[in-house]
Amino acid sequence: MNLTHSPLKLLITASLSLVPMANAFADQQDNIAIEKGKQLYQSYNCAVCHGEKGKGDGENAEAYDPYPTNFHDTKGYHHGYKVEDIIHSIKYGIKDNPNSIMPSFSHLTDQELKEISAYLLSLQEK
Numbered sequence: 001m002n003l004t005h006s007p008l009k010l011l012i013t014a015s016l017s018l019v020p021m022a023n024a025f026a027d028q029q030d031n032i033a034i035e036k037g038k039q040l041y042q043s044y045n046c047a048v049c050h051g052e053k054g055k056g057d058g059e060n061a062e063a064y065d066p067y068p069t070n071f072h073d074t075k076g077y078h079h080g081y082k083v084e085d086i087i088h089s090i091k092y093g094i095k096d097n098p099n100s101i102m103p104s105f106s107h108l109t110d111q112e113l114k115e116i117s118a119y120l121l122s123l124q125e126k
């Protein structure tokens with residue numbers, strides 16, 4: 001079969017060129033979520049404890065035990081660094097340790113929780 005001008009070839013070429021486009025679209029969506037998450041991080045004042053850049057160096061951070069997590073270091077997380085762990089920590093706060101001052105942010109929507117956690121994940125150095 002000669003594929004040079006066949007509709008089949010056109011179809012194959014067209015669908016193959018959609019793959020990188022779909023990937024670029026997904027990357028763009030990720031970047032939007034991260035950017036929104038960063039804004040939420042600022043508006044909810046997470047920086048007071050976790051620091052402006054999420055390094056666990058907010059005001060008086062050293063005075064706290066347990067100290068506010070540095071989001072850049074996956075080994076420094078006390079309650080899991082995967083997306084579902086992070087969402088859980090933010091939504092419910094840290095309750096298993098009575099000394100922990102990590103409050104719960106249960107009023108955030110699922111969308112906001114996803115966006116903040118996308119931002120925190122983007123900080124992680126693996």
Ligand code: HEC
Nearest residue numbers: 044046049066067068069077078079080086089094100102
């Ligand atoms: C009053 C200080 C304070 C504020 C405000 C605060 N945190 Fe925390 N956060 C902490 C402390 C302290 C810990 C460590 C708690 C522990 O290990 O028991 C923590 C832990 C966490 C964890 C769990 C990390 C781990 O170690 O597994 C996440 C995720 C987190 N904070 C996200 C946030 C986000 C997002 C905000 C803003 C919406 C925020 N925090 C606001 C003090 C704070």
